[in-house]
Amino acid sequence: MKAVNLKEKLNSFSDYWNPRIVGRLNGQVVKVAKFKGEFIWHKHDEEDELFQLISGQMKIAFRDKTVILxxxxxxxxxxxxxxxPMAEEECEVMLFEPESTLNTGDQDSDLKRDTLEEI
Amino acid sequence: MKAVNLKEKLNSFSDYWNPRIVGRLNGQVVKVAKFKGEFIWHKHDEEDELFQLISGQMKIAFRDKTVILxxxxxxxxxxxxxxxPMAEEECEVMLFEPESTLNTGDQDSDLKRDTLEEI
Structure with missing residues (x-):
């Protein structure tokens, strides 16, 4: 058991849309990621997903509105x-979601990450 | 679906050791709380528990060491x-844990909160 410093974890990589795992609990994972640009439209049929903004600004488009974080x-x-998910400039994000969650949800895409690095 | 501002939620109450629920996902809850002083020794037999520091400083004592957050x-x-959990001065915390988690775990105490307010 030790403290996990989110900023230190985020400083250890620089690529976008490629979440890293920084913790596990109750069948859920804690991930960090950097976003820049536009991701793809997708959904997760079995998983609720939490995004927490660490730095920068993120927009998340839904079919009926866009929310700024x-x-x-x-x-x-x-x-x-x-x-x-979208970000005009680089932003840093923490995610909480079930271990089973795929970043691209129900969509096949070059952006899909099947296996995530644990840092 | 809307953005939840953790600081706004924390500014809406002032008592210690009394977590409020600010979100739910996948059978888990997101809570915020203010801590000051010393809580009681306890454990959760069935739940892993995540503490994230929002402001101030928190210490968490284990039987073999103390971790500063x-x-x-x-x-x-x-x-x-x-x-x-301990805090010399007031600190603000976000927690992530299963809905079933009692703040005092396996211990009976006046500090137990059976039902939590949703804010």
């Missing part, structure tokens, strides 16, 4: 809801 | 591990 804010995207 | 840091306490 600033540092200290989080959003929970319920299973089955289509969404598209 | 600063803002931007988190710790995961595995089920079955005795721990005692």
């Amino acid at each position: 600033n540092p200290g804010e989080l959003i929970i995207v319920p299973r089955g809801v289509e969404h598209k | 600063n803002p931007g840091e988190l710790i995961i306490v595995p089920r079955g591990v005795e721990h005692k």
Whole structure:
């Protein structure tokens, strides 16, 4: 058991849309990622997904609205809801979700990451 | 679906050791709490528990060591591990744990909170 410093973890890599695992509990994982640009529209049929902003600004598009997230804010995207993460400039994010969650959800894409690095 | 501002939620109450629920996902809850002083030794037999520091400083005592948490840091306490949260000055914390988690774990105490407010 030790303290996990999110900023240190985030400083250890620089690529976008490639989450790393930094913790596990109760069948869920804690991940960190850097986002820049536009991801793809997707949904997770069986998993709710939490995004917490660490630095920068993130937008998350839904079919009927777009929500802006600033540092200290989080959003929970319920299973089955289509969404598209976006960031005009680089942002840093923490995610909580079940271990089974694929980053691209129900979509096949070059952006899919089947196995995530644990850091 | 909307952004949850953790600081706004924390500014809406002032008592210690009384977590509020700010989100739910996958059978887990996201809580925020203010801590000051010493809590009691306890463990959760069935639940792993995550503490993330939002402001101030928290110490978490284990039987063999004490871990200090600063803002931007988190710790995961595995089920079955005795721990005692402490804070010399007020600190603000986000918790992530199963809905079934009691704040005092296996211990009976006046500090037990059976039902938590949702804010």
